[in-house]
Amino acid sequence: MAPVEAVVLVTGSELVRGGRLDENGPFLARELSTRGIEPARISVVGDRPAALERAVAECLQADLCITSGGLGPTHDDRTVEILAKAAGRALVLDESLEEEIARVVRGLSQRFRRPYEEFEAGVRKQATIPEGATSLGLAGTAPGLVLGLDDCVVVVLPGPPGELQRLWRSALETEPVRRVLASAQRPGHRILRFFGLPESAIAGVVERAGGEAESLEVTICAHDLEVQVDLIAPAGAEGQADRIREVLREAHPDALFAEDDRGVEEIVLDLAREQGLMIGTAESCTGGLVAGRLTSVPGSSEAFVGGVVAYGNRVKVDTLGVPGDILERHGSVSAQVAASMAGGALKALGCDLAASVTGVAGPDGGTRDKPVGLVYLHAAGLDVAHGLELRLPGERDAVRRRAAASALHLLRRVLEQTRRKGV
Amino acid sequence: MAPVEAVVLVTGSELVRGGRLDENGPFLARELSTRGIEPARISVVGDRPAALERAVAECLQADLCITSGGLGPTHDDRTVEILAKAAGRALVLDESLEEEIARVVRGLSQRFRRPYEEFEAGVRKQATIPEGATSLGLAGTAPGLVLGLDDCVVVVLPGPPGELQRLWRSALETEPVRRVLASAQRPGHRILRFFGLPESAIAGVVERAGGEAESLEVTICAHDLEVQVDLIAPAGAEGQADRIREVLREAHPDALFAEDDRGVEEIVLDLAREQGLMIGTAESCTGGLVAGRLTSVPGSSEAFVGGVVAYGNRVKVDTLGVPGDILERHGSVSAQVAASMAGGALKALGCDLAASVTGVAGPDGGTRDKPVGLVYLHAAGLDVAHGLELRLPGERDAVRRRAAASALHLLRRVLEQTRRKGV
Numbered sequence: 001m002a003p004v005e006a007v008v009l010v011t012g013s014e015l016v017r018g019g020r021l022d023e024n025g026p027f028l029a030r031e032l033s034t035r036g037i038e039p040a041r042i043s044v045v046g047d048r049p050a051a052l053e054r055a056v057a058e059c060l061q062a063d064l065c066i067t068s069g070g071l072g073p074t075h076d077d078r079t080v081e082i083l084a085k086a087a088g089r090a091l092v093l094d095e096s097l098e099e100e101i102a103r104v105v106r107g108l109s110q111r112f113r114r115p116y117e118e119f120e121a122g123v124r125k126q127a128t129i130p131e132g133a134t135s136l137g138l139a140g141t142a143p144g145l146v147l148g149l150d151d152c153v154v155v156v157l158p159g160p161p162g163e164l165q166r167l168w169r170s171a172l173e174t175e176p177v178r179r180v181l182a183s184a185q186r187p188g189h190r191i192l193r194f195f196g197l198p199e200s201a202i203a204g205v206v207e208r209a210g211g212e213a214e215s216l217e218v219t220i221c222a223h224d225l226e227v228q229v230d231l232i233a234p235a236g237a238e239g240q241a242d243r244i245r246e247v248l249r250e251a252h253p254d255a256l257f258a259e260d261d262r263g264v265e266e267i268v269l270d271l272a273r274e275q276g277l278m279i280g281t282a283e284s285c286t287g288g289l290v291a292g293r294l295t296s297v298p299g300s301s302e303a304f305v306g307g308v309v310a311y312g313n314r315v316k317v318d319t320l321g322v323p324g325d326i327l328e329r330h331g332s333v334s335a336q337v338a339a340s341m342a343g344g345a346l347k348a349l350g351c352d353l354a355a356s357v358t359g360v361a362g363p364d365g366g367t368r369d370k371p372v373g374l375v376y377l378h379a380a381g382l383d384v385a386h387g388l389e390l391r392l393p394g395e396r397d398a399v400r401r402r403a404a405a406s407a408l409h410l411l412r413r414v415l416e417q418t419r420r421k422g423v
Numbered sequence: 424m425a426p427v428e429a430v431v432l433v434t435g436s437e438l439v440r441g442g443r444l445d446e447n448g449p450f451l452a453r454e455l456s457t458r459g460i461e462p463a464r465i466s467v468v469g470d471r472p473a474a475l476e477r478a479v480a481e482c483l484q485a486d487l488c489i490t491s492g493g494l495g496p497t498h499d500d501r502t503v504e505i506l507a508k509a510a511g512r513a514l515v516l517d518e519s520l521e522e523e524i525a526r527v528v529r530g531l532s533q534r535f536r537r538p539y540e541e542f543e544a545g546v547r548k549q550a551t552i553p554e555g556a557t558s559l560g561l562a563g564t565a566p567g568l569v570l571g572l573d574d575c576v577v578v579v580l581p582g583p584p585g586e587l588q589r590l591w592r593s594a595l596e597t598e599p600v601r602r603v604l605a606s607a608q609r610p611g612h613r614i615l616r617f618f619g620l621p622e623s624a625i626a627g628v629v630e631r632a633g634g635e636a637e638s639l640e641v642t643i644c645a646h647d648l649e650v651q652v653d654l655i656a657p658a659g660a661e662g663q664a665d666r667i668r669e670v671l672r673e674a675h676p677d678a679l680f681a682e683d684d685r686g687v688e689e690i691v692l693d694l695a696r697e698q699g700l701m702i703g704t705a706e707s708c709t710g711g712l713v714a715g716r717l718t719s720v721p722g723s724s725e726a727f728v729g730g731v732v733a734y735g736n737r738v739k740v741d742t743l744g745v746p747g748d749i750l751e752r753h754g755s756v757s758a759q760v761a762a763s764m765a766g767g768a769l770k771a772l773g774c775d776l777a778a779s780v781t782g783v784a785g786p787d788g789g790t791r792d793k794p795v796g797l798v799y800l801h802a803a804g805l806d807v808a809h810g811l812e813l814r815l816p817g818e819r820d821a822v823r824r825r826a827a828a829s830a831l832h833l834l835r836r837v838l839e840q841t842r843r844k845g846v
Contacts, residue, residue, distance in 0.1 A: 013642040013653070016462050018453030020646060021444045025467060030441030039439050040474050042467040044448060047642060051463050074626040074643045075634065112621050119623045121630075140816075160645075162817035198535050200542045203497040207544075211498065219436040219470060220497045222583075223443060230436070281732070287718025288711030291732040295710025298786050298819060306738035308731055309704070309714040315729035315772055319742065349738055363721050393563075394585040396721060 004184045006032050006064040008042040009055055011079055012159060015069075016046040023161045024068040031168065036186030037064070038232075047076045056086045060152050064180045066168075069159030071142035073122025079156060080145070084130035087149055091128050094135070098127035101141050108141070136170040139163030148176035188233035190245050194255040195226050195264075195409050202227055202248065209247040214240045224405040226264075257412065264408040265293040265300075271415035272303035272353070277382070279411060280351035281307030282320055282341040284332065284358040285375065289404040305351045310341060320344030333358050335376050335387050342380035353381035353414060355407045359390075361399045372396075375403045379414045386414060427607045429455050429487040431465040432478055434502055435582060438492075439469040446584045447491040454591065459609030460487070461655075470499045479509045483575050487603045489591075492582030494565035496545025502579060503568070507553035510572055514551050517558070521550035524564050531564070559593040562586030571599035611656035613668050617678040618649050618687075618832050625650055625671065632670040639663045647821075647828040649687075680835065687831040688716040694838035695726035695776070700805070702834060703774035704730030705743055705764040707755065707781040708798065712827040728774045733764060743767030754793065756781050758810050761799035769804050776804035776837060778830045782813075784822045795819075798826045802837045809837060 008028045014020050025042035032039050040062065045055045047070065056079075059065040070079030084091045101123045109116045126141055133156075136144035144167035145156040153176040157164045171177050194202060199222045206229070212218050216237040219230045229248065233241035249256060258267060272279050281290045291307040294300050308319050313332055316322040321344040322337055330336040341356035359375030366372035373392040378385070388410060392402045431451045437443050448465035455462050463485065468478045470493065479502075482488040493502030507514045528542045549564055556579075559567035567590035568579040576599040580587045594600050617625060622645045629652070635641050639660040642653045652671065656664035672679060681690060695702050704713045714730040717723050731742050736755055739745040744767040745760055753759040764779035782798030789795035796815040801808070811833060815825045 012644065013461075014644045014646075014651070015449070016452050016465060017456040017653070018449040018451070021446060021449055023444060026438070026441040026444055028441070029439050033440040038436075038469060038471075040468070041478065042439060044465040044467070045463070046461060048461075048640075055464065072643075072645075073623050075630070076642045108621060112619075112624065114621065114624050118627045119621075122623045122626065160817075160821075162821040165818070198531060198537070198542075200496050200531075200545050201535065201537050203545065204541045207498070217471075219499050220495075221435065221437045222495075223437075228437070230440070278735075280738075283711075285718075286715075287723075288706075288714030288730060288732065291711030291734075292709075292715045295708075295732070295734060296820070296823070300710075301734055304734055306732045306734040306742075307711060308742070309711065309718070309729045311714075311718060311724055311727055311729040312701075315703075318773060319729075319731070319771055348742055350741060394583075395588070397719070398583075398585040400719070 004037050004064060004180060005062045006037045006039045006066070007059045007062045008039050009059045009065065009067045010042060010044045011047060011052060011067065011069040013046040013048070013076070015044050024157075024159065024164050027161065027165060028066050028068070028168070035181050036184040037181070047078060049078060049082065052078060052082050053086065056082050060086055060149065060154070062152060064153050064155070066155045066157065068157050068164055071126065071156065071158045073119070073126055073141060080129060083147070083154065083156065087130060087147065087154070089130035089132060089147070092131050093124065093128050095127070097129070097135055097143055098123060100138060101126050101143070104138060104141050134174065136167045136174070139167050144171065146171055146174045146176055153177060153180045185235070188238050188241060190231040190233070190241050191259055191261055192229045192245060192248050192256060193226055193258040194252055195257050197227055197252055197255045199227055201252070202229060205248055205251045206244055209244045210240060216240045216244070218244065224402050226405065257409070263293070264405065264412055266297050268408055268411045268415060269294065269297055269300055269303045271412065271419060275415065275419055277303065277352040277415070278305045279303055280305050280345050280349035280354040281407070282345035282354060282356040283307060283309050284311060284316070284341070285361040286357045286400050286404045286407070287311055289400055290355065290357060290407045293404060293408065305349050308345055308348060316341060320348055331370065333360055333370050333374060333376065335378070335389060338376035338378035339380070339385065339387055342378040346381050351381065353379065353411065355379050355411050357403050357407045359399065359403055362396045373399050375399070375406070377403070377407050377410050379410050382414065382418050384414050384417070386410065427460050427487060427603060428485040429460045429462045429489070430482045430485045431462050432482045432488065432490045433465060433467045434470060434475060434490065434492040436469040436471070436499070438467050447580070447582065447587050450584065450588060451489050451491070451591070458604050459607040460604070470501060472501060472505065475501060475505050476509065479505050483509055483572065483577070485575060487576050489578045489580065491580050491587055494549065494579070494581045496542070496549055496564060503552060506570070506577065506579065510553060510570065510577070512553040512555060512570070515554050516547065516551050518550070520552070520558055520566055521546060523561060524549050524566070527561060527564050557597065559590045559597070562590050567594065569594055569597045569599055576600060576603045608658070611661050611664060613654040613656070613664050614682055614684055615652045615668060615671050615679060616649055616681040617675055618680050620650055620675055620678045622650055624675070625652060628671055628674045629667055632667045633663060637663045639667070641667065647825050649828065680832070686716070687828065687835055689720050691831055691834045691838060692717065692720055692723055692726045694835065694842060698838065698842060700726065700775040700838070701728045702726055703728050703768050703772035703777040704830070705768035705777060705779040706730060706732050707734060707739070707764070708784040709780045709823050709827045709830065710734055712823055713778065713780065713830045716827060716831060728772050731768055731771060739764060743771055756783055756793050756797060756799065758799050758801070758812060761801035762803070762808065762810055765801040765803035774804065776802065776834065778802050778834050780826050780830045782822065782826055785819045796822050798822070798829070800826070800830050800833050802833050805837065805841050807837050807840070809833065
C-alpha cells in the first residue's frame with residue numbers, strides 16, 4: 001500500500017512578510033504525524049492570487065490537502081474562490097450557511113456597536129462555497145469546509161489557531177477524512193530526550209548501534225539545550241529502534257530526562273504534584289518566561305503558587321529581601337544574588353521550592369567580566385541549595401529562552417532527587 | 424524589469440512533525456520584504472531525501488533561494504549534499520574550513536568533557552561543500568554558504584535562529600546577494616494598526632475609499648484583537664495608498680494606535696520612558712506573559728520595574744495585600760480583586776503605574792457565572808483607576824495571549840492620556 005501523501009498549505013500575506021510565526025502548520029503536522037502521516041511539506045504562501053493559485057493546484061496532487069487561512073470576510077481572503085477554480089467546481093451561495101453566519105454577525109455588530117449593514121457583504125462572501133463542499137460548522141464567522149475530489153480530499157480551515165483546531169476536530173469526524181486517514185499505517189515511534197549533551201555525542205552512539213538500518217528513521221535535533229532523538233520505525237524496524245534506544249539509555253543515563261514529548265514545564269509540575277510540593281519563581285533577566293511556561297500547562301495552579309519578576313534592583317530588595325550590600329558588593333548578576341533571590345522567593349511566596357534566574361540578556365549591559373549570556377540560577381527549599389553558572393550563546397531572545405529552559409531543568413533535577421530520597 | 428522571485432526553504436523533520444514553530448521563515452521573509460521582495464513562498468520540508476530533493480530542485484527555479492537547516496554534524500543533516508546534486512556541483516572537502524571548524528570543536532569537546540574523536544566525522548562532513556560555494560563563516564560548527572549559479576543565487580544558512588540571523592548579515596555583504604537584491608524595487612509601505620475593531624469595519628472603509636485601485640495591494644489582518652492594515656504601493660499607487668490611509672485615520676481615530684510595526688509592548692515602554700514613569704504588573708491567569716512581553720524589549724529596565732505573578736490566592740494576599748474578605752466575597756476572578764491586585768502592585772513594587780490581570784483561562788475552572796474567557800483588567804496609579812471586563816474567545820493559550828495583549832493596550836491608553844494631560 002502506497003503511503004498517504006499529505007500537504008499543508010498555510011496562507012496569509014502577513015506570514016510571507018514575516019509579521020508572525022505560523023502555529024497552524026506545526027499543529028496540523030503534529031495531528032497528521034501521530035496518525036502515521038508525516039506531511040511531505042508545509043507551504044506558506046501570501047494572498048497574491050498568482051502564488052496562491054499555483055500552490056493550491058500543487059496541493060491538489062496530494063491525497064490529503066489541508067489549508068489554513070484566507071476565509072475571512074475581506075477581499076484579500078481568497079482561499080475558497082481559488083480552490084473552487086483549481087478543483088473545477090462552481091461557487092454557490094449556501095443559504096442555510098448564510099443564515100447561520102448572519103446570526104453570529106448580529107451578535108458581533110452589537111458588541112462592537114457597529115451597524116449590521118457594515119458586515120453584510122462579508123456574510124454573503126463567507127457563505128459562498130464550492131459545489132459539493134460540506135460545512136464543518138463556524139469558527140467565528142468563517143465556515144470550515146471539506147471537499148472530496150476524485151483523487152484528493154481537501155480540508156479548508158480558518159487561520160486563527162484556536163478556531164482551526166476546533167474545526168479540525170470536526171473534520172476528523174467526516175467520512176472523506178476518515179477514509180483517507182484509515183489507509184495510513186502508523187509507524188512505531190520512540191522518543192528520547194537529553195539535556196546538557198552535544199548532538200555529536202548522541203550521533204556517535206546511534207552510528208555505533210547500527211544507525212538507520214532496516215528502514216528505521218532516526219532524527220537528532222537540538223533545541224534550547226535539549227537534544228531530542230526520534231526513532232520512527234515502520235513495520236520490521238521495531239527491533240532496531242529498541243536496540244538503539246537501549247544503547248542510548250545506557251550511554252547517557254544522567255542526561256536522559258524523558259521518553260515522551262511532555263515539555264519540561266509539564267514534567268516539573270507532575271513531579272511536584274506527585275510529591276505534594278508547591279513551586280515558586282524569582283526571575284530577573286527572563287522577566288516572567290519561567291512562570292509563563294509553567295502556567296501554560298492546564299491545572300498548573302495545583303503545583304505552582306506564583307513568582308516575582310524582580311527586574312529592577314528595588315524589587316529584588318523590597319519584595320524578595322535581597323540585602324542591599326550583597327547587590328552592591330557582587331552586582332545583580334551574581335551567584336550570591338541568585339541565591340538570595342531564591343531564598344527570598346521561598347519566604348515571600350510561601351512555597352516549598354523556588355528557582356531564581358539573574359543574568360545579562362543583552363544586547364547591552366555586558367562587560368568583560370560579565371558578558372552577555374552570563375546567567376546564574378539557584379534553587380532553594382527542601383534542604384537543597386543548588387547554584388549554577390551558565391554562559392549561554394546567542395542573542396537576547398535566545399539567552400532568555402535558554403535561561404528559562406535551564407531553570408526549568410534545574411527544578412526538574414531537584415524534584416527528581418527529592419523523589420528518590422523520599423523527602 | 425521583472426520582479427525578483429525569492430523562495431525560502433526551511434528544512435527539519437521536527438518542523439514537519441510539528442515539534443516546533445519555525446522562526447527562520449518569518450525572519451527571512453521580513454528581511455526580504457523590507458528590501459522589496461515578498462517571498463513567493465516559504466516551504467517547510469522534512470529531512471527525508473526524496474521530499475528534500477524535490478523541494479531543492481523547485482527552489483533553484485527562483486532568482487534567490489535561501490535555505491535554513493540541515494547543516495549539522497549528523498547523518499540526517501542533508502541540505503548541502505542535496506543542493507550539490509541538484510545544482511550539478513561536486514562536493515569537495517575545504518581544508519581551511521575543516522581547520523576552522525576543528526578549532527571550535529576542540530573547545531566544545533572540552534566544555535562537554537567528551538573526547539575529540541567523537542566529533543571528528545562531523546567536522547569532516549561540515550567542511551565538505553559544493554564546488555564554487557563560498558563560506559559565510561561559522562555559526563557554531565556549521566558554515567553558512569553562498570553559491571552563485573547561472574540563474575539562481577543560493578544562500579545556505581544553519582537552523583538555529585540566532586546563528587541563521589548572524590550569517591544572513593554576512594550573506595548580505597557578498598557580491599551575488601548584493602547583485603540580486605539591487606535589482607529589486609522597493610514598493611511604498613504604509614501600516615495602520617487598530618485595536619478593538621472588527622476586520623469588517625475596516626474592510627468597508629477601504630472598499631468605499633476605492634480599495635485596491637492602481638495596483639495598490641491592501642491586506643487586512645486580525646491578530647489577538649489587533650487589526651493590521653498593510654498598504655503596499657508600487658510606483659504609481661502611492662496616491663491611492665495615501666488616500667486610503669487618510670480615510671482610515673478619519674474613520675476610526677480612537678481605535679488607531681500605531682502606524683509602524685512596533686509591538687504594543689515597545690509602544691508602552693516608549694510612552695513610559697518619555698514621561699519618566701515606571702511600570703509594574705500583577706498577573707494571575709496570564710502567569711507572567713505581560714512581564715515577559717515587556718522584558719523582551721532591549722532596555723526595558725528603564726521603564727519596567729518588575730511584576731508579581733500572583734497565581735495562587737495566597738500570593739495575592741501575602742505579596743499584593745489583596746484583602747482575604749474581598750477574595751472570599753467576590754472570588755479571585757472579579758473586578759474587585761483586579762483593582763486590589765493593581766493597587767497592591769503599585770505599593771509592593773514601588774512603581775508609578777501598575778496593570779493587573781485575573782481571569783479564567785480554562786480549560787477547567789469555568790462556571791455559568793464565570794465562564795472560560797472571562798478576564799478582568801485594572802490599571803492603577805497616576806490618579807487613574809481604570810477597570811475592564813472582557814469575554815475573550817478561544818482556548819487556554821488564546822485567552823492568555825489575548826488577555827496579555829489587552830493589558831498592554833490598557834497601559835498604552837493610560838499612558839497616552841497622561842501624556843495628553845501632561846501629568
